[in-house]
Each structure stands twice: as structure tokens, then as C-alpha cells.
Amino acid sequence: MTELIIKNGFVYDPLNRIDGEKMDISIRDGKIVESVKEKANGINASGMVVMPGGVDIHTHIAGGEVNSGRLLRPEDHVKDVEVKTALTRSGVGYSIPSTFTTGYRYSKMGYTTLMNPSMAPLEARHTHEELADIPMVDKAAYPLLGDWWFSLEHIRDGLIEENAAHIAWMLQATRGYAIKIVNPGGLEAWGFGRNVHSLDDVVPHFNITPREIIRGLCKVNRLLNLPHTIHVHTNNLGKPGNYVTAIETMKCVEDLAQGDKPVIHITHIQFCAFKGSDWSTLSSGAGEISKYVNNHNHVTLDMGQVIFSNTTTMTADGPFQYGLYNITGNKWVNHDVETETSGGIVPFKYKRSSAVHATQWSIGLEIALLIEDPWKILMTTDHPNGGPFTSYPKILAWLMSRAAREITLSKINKRARKKSLLPSIDRELSLYELAIVTRAGQAKALGLKPKGHLGVGADADVAIYNIDPQRLDISKEYKVARKAFKKAAFTIKDGEVVVKDGEIVKPVTGKTYWIDVSTSMPHEINDDIKKKFREYWTVEYENYPLPDSFIHSSFPIPVKAEV
Amino acid sequence: MIILDPKRAFRFPIEAKNISPDIFAKKSSKEIAALQMWEGNRKGALGDLFNIKNDSGSPSEEFTIKIEGDASKLRNIGARMSMGHIVVDGDAGMHLGEDMSGGTITVAGNAGSWAGSKMKGGTIEIKGNAGDYIGAPYRGSTKGMNGGKIIIHGNAGYEVGCFMRNGLIQILGDVGLFAGIHMSNGTIFVQGNSEGRAGAQMINGKIVICGHTPVMPTFTIDSIKPKVKVDGEKIEGPFYRFIGDLADNGNGKLFVSKTKNPHLSPYEKYLE
Structure with missing residues (x-):
């Protein structure tokens, strides 16, 4: 049982209508809880902004077209090279970063959930293989x-x-x-x-x-x-x-x-x-x-x-x-x-x-x-x-x-x-409002219940930025705020500190979400569908679905359909 | 003059972008010896690999670095240099003078591929042969050589002057396929033969071939010229003057020796 408490931060949690209130956030076993024991590890966030981890509803980070883009642009990579460290792998940017670098860079900005918005069904295997290689964040396609x-x-x-x-x-x-x-x-x-x-x-x-x-x-x-x-x-x-x-x-x-x-x-x-x-x-x-x-x-x-x-x-x-x-x-x-x-x-x-x-x-x-x-x-x-x-x-x-x-x-x-x-x-x-457009609103639009807020029961994905809302007028000193958003003071993923002062301190792997819909109406596999797959696809109908074993850290969200 | 004498024969590639007059000029011998060099996957110092001699010549002489012996494992010699001289006694490795903007590099032996890649100014002279992609941009980029001069006394490989935008590449020997591919300006002057496909996808610029060469079908004959001007000098012909690459709506000029290319004589009927 691991516990963590974020103390004295100015919390912005729009889904729970918390607007800059000075309060503590308690975390146990990767979830936000009511309270933790006194001796729990503490993060002193006084003079800092505490927000839910960032959510990105639309970012091309994996799959066929992303990888073709990487192949197409060696000159894009040469100008932005990440060297291997004791904790992180090497990689390249700039516009189409390699998988590990993608995860690291998002995490450094306080992001914890990413949505890959275009997956050709036939390339689902490729997409999920790449998603599995993107560390630090939860993702879906x-x-x-x-x-x-x-x-x-x-x-x-x-x-x-x-x-x-x-x-x-x-x-x-x-x-x-x-x-x-x-x-x-x-x-x-x-x-x-x-x-x-x-x-x-x-x-x-x-x-x-x-x-x-x-x-x-x-x-x-x-x-x-x-x-x-x-x-x-x-x-x-x-x-x-x-x-x-x-x-x-x-x-x-x-x-x-x-x-x-x-x-x-x-x-x-x-x-x-x-x-x-x-x-x-x-x-x-x-x-x-x-x-x-x-x-x-x-x-x-x-x-x-x-x-x-x-x-x-x-x-x-x-x-x-x-x-x-x-x-x-x-x-x-x-x-x-x-x-x-x-x-x-x-x-x-x-x-x-x-x-x-x-x-x-x-x-x-x-x-x-x-x-x-x-x-x-x-x-x-x-x-x-x-x-x-x-x-x-x-x-x-x-x-x-x-x-x-x-x-x-x-x-x-x-x-x-x-x-x-x-x-x-x-x-x-x-x-x-910034917390809404970068996390709360995104999670709400996605219907991702455990994300985008810091209420009890939410995933303990938290971003802490070095902005003191009482002292800093962000509209005037936007440069300071911009710098703070570039390098999160802390990023917490599932209750663990993964980024400190804009640097990765603990590499973690994230979950892959998908929707498991149960329908009362059976999906009819008629001969027409099979025939079409045989005639027009390079993959047979039987081999088309991804096997369970294929998804790393699979996290199905059960949904009951009306049909 | 700083003289670098290899302590041993190198087995692994060495990242030598620190061997540049711009970097040496501001440093003492001690600091030069401490400059970082990667040998294969090992980090070391320049002093571990070379004996460094400081041979102070006349004070008016421009800053010179001389590498004695074989430098064929040394990559990126003189990268980004803007002044001074580098003299290589033996062979030089890949990426010689990459992104350089001034000064001169002289190689007594051969040079590897990508010599003068992205260069903007200065001169590279190679007494032996050179590899492929001379004066080319980085892979994937369209920003090739944009000034300066590369002179190769021997032969050169494929795609010389790829995406060239300015400057001069002179090859006294023969050249491989696709010389001047994608070039948009500048001059490539080949005194020997060409394997062919010179000027593929060229938009503009000038290629002069004094020896034998096939010409691509996407070039059209324009005229016969008695001589052609290269870098202010008049080269005696006669030359067939072709325009292309028409597949890319190009207006590049390809001059090909008439006497060395009798197989091109059927083109002459289109001039009447």
C-alpha cells in the first residue's frame, strides 16, 4: 500500500468546481482518496498549481501514418536528438518523435492520457504495438x-x-x-x-x-x-x-x-x-x-x-x-x-x-x-x-x-x-479555464470517468506546475507561466512521482483503454462478410480481430449497449 | 600550425567534428588535447588519439591544422569551420567539411562520402577520389550545397551535387550516376566520363561533362556551343547544350562534349 499526499497546493479541479483552493490531495494505491496516514510521503506544493494530469483528445502518436512520417523525415530527426540516460531511452524528435520520446515529452509537460485519433482498422496491430512502446501515459485509439x-x-x-x-x-x-x-x-x-x-x-x-x-x-x-x-x-x-x-x-x-x-x-x-x-x-x-x-x-x-x-x-x-x-x-x-x-x-x-x-x-x-x-x-x-x-x-x-x-x-x-x-x-x-481546455474538458468529452479530475476515486494522475496564482499574474507574466507549463514541477502517474522539475525520475508503462461493448443482439457473421474479407482484404475474417494477448496493459471499459 | 599525428591505426569510426580551426584557434595545446572525441561507442579525448605538435609558423600564416597519416576513420573533420586551413596527409573519412562556410581543406589521399555536405563557402580540394553524395544535403532534406568550391582530382561516386543550390564542384576524373540530381543552381564540371543520368530532376544550374556520357531522354537538345564558361574560365568544346529535366519542368543546362559522344549525333537533326 503506497500513500502520497500533495500538501498546500492551489488546486484547480474544474470537474469538482474547485478553483484555486488551497488544499491537500491524498493518494493511495494509485487512486485519489479522502485522507492518508500522517506518515505518508508528502510533496510540498505550496506556491504551486495542482491540476489533474493532462489529457489530449487528439494526437497522432502511433500507427501506420505516424511511422511512415518518421521514415519520410530523417532531416526532422537529426536536429532534435535525445541521448540515453540511466532512466530513459534514446530517441529523436522533432515533429514526429519516436515512441519513447513521445511518452517522456508528454509526461514532462504534465500529461498523463493520450488519444491516438486515427487507426486504420487493418493497422490496429501496428498501432497497438507502438502504443505499447509509449511509456508514461495511458492511451487509446x-x-x-x-x-x-x-x-x-x-x-x-x-x-x-x-x-x-x-x-x-x-x-x-x-x-x-x-x-x-x-x-x-x-x-x-x-x-x-x-x-x-x-x-x-x-x-x-x-x-x-x-x-x-x-x-x-x-x-x-x-x-x-x-x-x-x-x-x-x-x-x-x-x-x-x-x-x-x-x-x-x-x-x-x-x-x-x-x-x-x-x-x-x-x-x-x-x-x-x-x-x-x-x-x-x-x-x-x-x-x-x-x-x-x-x-x-x-x-x-x-x-x-x-x-x-x-x-x-x-x-x-x-x-x-x-x-x-x-x-x-x-x-x-x-x-x-x-x-x-x-x-x-x-x-x-x-x-x-x-x-x-x-x-x-x-x-x-x-x-x-x-x-x-x-x-x-x-x-x-x-x-x-x-x-x-x-x-x-x-x-x-x-x-x-x-x-x-x-x-x-x-x-x-x-x-x-x-x-x-x-x-x-x-x-x-x-x-x-486552462485546466478545463487541457484536462477536465478533454476527459469529460471523452467520457473518461477516472481522468481529468481529482475527486475521490479518480486515478491519481496529477500535474503540479511552478506557478503561484497569488503572486503571479499569468496574463502579464505569461513567459513564466509558459516555462512552468513546459516543465512540470511534478507529474504523478497512478500515484507515483514520475517527473520532477521537468525530468523523468521514474519510467512507467501506461494502460491501453478500449471499449468492450456488450450487445444483446449478436453480431451476425454471415457468409457475405466472410466472402468480402476473402475477396477484398489481405487478412481473413478469422484473423482480423486482435487477440487478447496482443494488447499490453489492456484495460477494457465495459459498456452496455441498447441493442 | 597544429600537427596531429595519430598514435595508432584506428579501427573504429571517430567523431572528429572538434577538429576545426574555429575550435582550435581559441584554445591552448592543453585544451586542444582535452577536446572530446568519440571513438566507436567510447568517449575519449583528442590527446588520447593523437600526438599534438605546435609548430608555430610565421605569424601572418592563417591558422592551420595538419593531420599526418591516415584519417579515413575520422568523420566530420572541419565541420562548420569558417576560416583557416586543414591539411590531411592521407585519406579523410565521411562528412568532410560538413556545413562549412569558409577556409580550405586539402586532402592528399581519398575522401569518403558526403564531403562538403551542406557547405556554404570555402574550398575543399581532394587529390585522390571521393565517395558518393559530395555536396549533398542531409538525408531527407532539400538544402544541398549553397556555395563554395569542391575540387576532386580523381573520380567521384554517385549523386554528386544532390540538391545543389550554389557553388562549384569540379571533378577532374570520372563521375558516377545521377550527378546534379535535383540541383537548382550552381555548377558541376566533370572533366572525365559520366556513368549517366546526370541532371535527373534538375530545375536549374549547369552541368558540364567533357568525357563520354549517356543523356537522359527527358533532356532536349538546344544548341551546339563552341565553348562553355565555368567559374569565369572558358572551356573549349564543342558542346551539345541540353535543357532539362523536362520531367520536372526544369530549365537546367547540361553541356556534353560533342567529340567524345558520337552516339549523341542523331540529336543534331532536331537543331535544323
Whole structure:
């Protein structure tokens, strides 16, 4: 029985409505408890901020496309090398760090839970092998199911309940956490060199529209009682004028919401908030999107903030990446995952001097600041698409300080600066709100009950930062706060101190979460499914699901479905 | 002048980026001897590997480092140097003068691959042969040689001047496949033969081949020139002047000796 007590810290625990209260946090056997014995090991956190461990709802850290990205970019690694120490393994950064380095760097910033958002079902084995090699954090992956043939057929034929049973099987087969939808219909079309351009375009050979796919899977998600909503990367991503598509996507499931519970998560919203008819007239659609989100409760978003850096873009959205390749003329990878999905990788440099890139930078922050309720907009960079996750402290500084925004604003492209809405926004996020956008809100959107808070029974994942809220005005001294968020004073994972003063002091392995849905309706393995696997997949149906032995530190979350 | 005399024949690669006039100039002999060197997976000091002699020449002489004997296991000699001279008596290892911006390096023997990789200025002269990727960027990068001069008296290997952006590479001997691949500017001057595919995917710049060479089908003949200018000097021809690589919409100039390449004479009919 190991006990630990964090004393006298200023606790920010938004899920339990604790806003900077000076209190002790007691930990026993990896869980938060009411109290511990006097002689328990203590951490003196006086003059420091105590928050739940960070949660990242959307970060590409493992899997086929991440690894292809690593192979594509030796010049990205050579500039950022981590040397082996007595405790940690060697590795490389920068935009696509190697597995161990990914875990270490997240942990140093106080993060304890990561969600890998795009796992081609066929590459689930690869993804889980890499996840197993990412230390220090708990993790999960979302299988890409928006262009899954059986779903398209079921939804077209109105067989929502049958599809729910099938998706339950898929989540089990791939050890997935949520339903990920990328450019619904577009990826299937990309198999034939085409794309879909609106919610009502017909997907070739399937006679179904993106709208029907999103609505169908949203209904499936509800029938299965999955903790997270559908996780959607919209159609027309990265195209001027696409904010209309983003709003239509949110609208199309409006009627499926029950009460205030969200039913859709639109990811990296910055990339789908472009206004204008072409790149030269590009402006921000942040106003329209935030207005919609402020008036509706069925949606959560994450930022997909752009950082001015040399990064590597990677999505399952093959046609989008092809467009990006055409713009940059850079080397690229086009990946076709058999019948299931696609993928693309293009190295990309976001420049301050570019009107488009600077506008993108502005859009991300505008949305985050214009949406009044921080529970609806979560902080991400869509790592590594907008920039590497190691830049998170920079984003926090922009969110907490108008002065920090103004300094960057003064350095960006003139045309972009003129169009930017940022000068009209005074809002500065408090530590309480920052705790929401980096952990509490993320855990709530994910439905991850033991994460994102410090109430009794929660996992003892804690981040302690060297910020004294009574002495430090974070909006003025954002540089101090930024530094503190870069190197956590302590990171505690499952009740153990794993990081001290921004350095790893104890390497640990994390759990892999997946959703184990029990359905009363059996998943029918008919001959048609078997025949399709035999004819169109390289893997037979029998060999398709991952065996239990394959997942290291497997942690299924049982869920009872309505079908 | 500092003279480095190897204490023994080296068996493992040595990380020698500390052997640079910029680093030596600010240090006493004692400090030089203490400079860190990796030999294989072992960390050591420069003084463990070399006898260091300080032969102070005339004070006007620029700072010079001389390596006596075989330096073929030494990698990154003169990396990032900006001034002074390095003289290697024998062979030099890989990555010679990587990222250098000034000064000169002279090698009496052969040099390994990646000599002058990412270099921006200065001169590298290799009296023997050189390996592959001379003046190339780091793997995966598109930022190749951007200035300076590399002169190779012997032969050079594959992909010489890969992604070259400026400067001059002169090869007195023969060159392997893909000389000037991806180059966007600068000059590659080959006085011997080329194995072929010179200028593949070149966007701009100039390649001159005085010996025999095949020419890629994605190059189109433009004219016959009696002579061609290289680094201010006029080279007597005549030369076929090709434009390419058209597969990449390139406008690079490939000059190929007419007399040494009779197999290219059918191209002449397109000039009428």
C-alpha cells in the first residue's frame, strides 16, 4: 500500500468546481482518496498549481501514418536528438518523435492520457504495438469507421441496429475507443481518384451521402452508449469556404441530441473554419462557427492550433494531403489502406510571413476565445498537423495573455494581421479555464470517468506546475507561466512521482483503454462478410480481430449497449 | 600550425567534428588535447588519439591544422569551420567539411562520402577520389550545397551535387550516376566520363561533362556551343547544350562534349 499526499497546493479541479483552493490531495494505491496516514510521503506544493494530469483528445502518436512520417523525415530527426540516460531511452524528435520520446515529452509537460485519433482498422496491430512502446501515459485509439464498407451498406439499407452490433464487434476487434470519421465518403471516393465536396454528394458505388454516414454513425454511437461521441474530421477540410461545411456537419446531427449531452465532436476545427472563395481571399470563419457553437450544446470541438514551425502533416484524408502536396511540391506519402481508408503525409512549414498560415494561426485562437464555454473547445494542435505537441505551452500563453497574442500578432504577415479578429478580443483564460481546455474538458468529452479530475476515486494522475496564482499574474507574466507549463514541477502517474522539475525520475508503462461493448443482439457473421474479407482484404475474417494477448496493459471499459 | 599525428591505426569510426580551426584557434595545446572525441561507442579525448605538435609558423600564416597519416576513420573533420586551413596527409573519412562556410581543406589521399555536405563557402580540394553524395544535403532534406568550391582530382561516386543550390564542384576524373540530381543552381564540371543520368530532376544550374556520357531522354537538345564558361574560365568544346529535366519542368543546362559522344549525333537533326 503506497500513500502520497500533495500538501498546500492551489488546486484547480474544474470537474469538482474547485478553483484555486488551497488544499491537500491524498493518494493511495494509485487512486485519489479522502485522507492518508500522517506518515505518508508528502510533496510540498505550496506556491504551486495542482491540476489533474493532462489529457489530449487528439494526437497522432502511433500507427501506420505516424511511422511512415518518421521514415519520410530523417532531416526532422537529426536536429532534435535525445541521448540515453540511466532512466530513459534514446530517441529523436522533432515533429514526429519516436515512441519513447513521445511518452517522456508528454509526461514532462504534465500529461498523463493520450488519444491516438486515427487507426486504420487493418493497422490496429501496428498501432497497438507502438502504443505499447509509449511509456508514461495511458492511451487509446479511435478506429477509422467513416468509410467502413459494412457501415456504408448497413446505413444505406437503414440497418442501424445491425450496424451497431457490427461496430461493437469492430471496437472489440481493433481494441478501439471511439468512432472516428474522416472526410466521410471522401476516402472511399479517393480510392477512385475522386472526392466528395458537400454533405450531399453521393459516394461512388455506395449510393450514400456523407450526411447519411454521419447521422447513421451518430445513431449507432448512441445505441452503443459509447462514452465519447463520434469524432469527426469534416469534409472539405483545408479548403477556403469550408466553414459552411463545418456548420452543416454540426447541424446535421442537431436533432439527434438528447438534453445537453454532446453527440458530435468536430476535431481540429481551425482547419475547417476557412472563409473566402480562394487562398487569396482567405479569411476567418471563426465568428460564424463560434456563434453556432455558443448557441448549441450538442457539439464539442478541439482547436487544431497552428504553430509557426516546420512540421509534418498526416491525416487519413488522402485527397486533402494530395492537395497539400500540390501546393507545396514537397515530398509526400500517399497511402491506400485496402478497402478501409487512405492516408497522406506531407512535410509542411508554417510561416509567419505567409498570409494563409498566419490567418490559420489567428483562426485557431479566435475560435478558442470566442466560444464562451471552455468545456466546448479543447486545446490541441492536432499533433503534428498544426505543430508538435511540445508547443502546447505556447498556445496556453496565447490563451492566457492578450500581451502574448499581440507580440506574435506584430510579427505575422501584414494582410493576415489586418484581417485578424484577435485585436478585438480581450478575453484571457484563467488557470481554471486552462485546466478545463487541457484536462477536465478533454476527459469529460471523452467520457473518461477516472481522468481529468481529482475527486475521490479518480486515478491519481496529477500535474503540479511552478506557478503561484497569488503572486503571479499569468496574463502579464505569461513567459513564466509558459516555462512552468513546459516543465512540470511534478507529474504523478497512478500515484507515483514520475517527473520532477521537468525530468523523468521514474519510467512507467501506461494502460491501453478500449471499449468492450456488450450487445444483446449478436453480431451476425454471415457468409457475405466472410466472402468480402476473402475477396477484398489481405487478412481473413478469422484473423482480423486482435487477440487478447496482443494488447499490453489492456484495460477494457465495459459498456452496455441498447441493442 | 597544429600537427596531429595519430598514435595508432584506428579501427573504429571517430567523431572528429572538434577538429576545426574555429575550435582550435581559441584554445591552448592543453585544451586542444582535452577536446572530446568519440571513438566507436567510447568517449575519449583528442590527446588520447593523437600526438599534438605546435609548430608555430610565421605569424601572418592563417591558422592551420595538419593531420599526418591516415584519417579515413575520422568523420566530420572541419565541420562548420569558417576560416583557416586543414591539411590531411592521407585519406579523410565521411562528412568532410560538413556545413562549412569558409577556409580550405586539402586532402592528399581519398575522401569518403558526403564531403562538403551542406557547405556554404570555402574550398575543399581532394587529390585522390571521393565517395558518393559530395555536396549533398542531409538525408531527407532539400538544402544541398549553397556555395563554395569542391575540387576532386580523381573520380567521384554517385549523386554528386544532390540538391545543389550554389557553388562549384569540379571533378577532374570520372563521375558516377545521377550527378546534379535535383540541383537548382550552381555548377558541376566533370572533366572525365559520366556513368549517366546526370541532371535527373534538375530545375536549374549547369552541368558540364567533357568525357563520354549517356543523356537522359527527358533532356532536349538546344544548341551546339563552341565553348562553355565555368567559374569565369572558358572551356573549349564543342558542346551539345541540353535543357532539362523536362520531367520536372526544369530549365537546367547540361553541356556534353560533342567529340567524345558520337552516339549523341542523331540529336543534331532536331537543331535544323
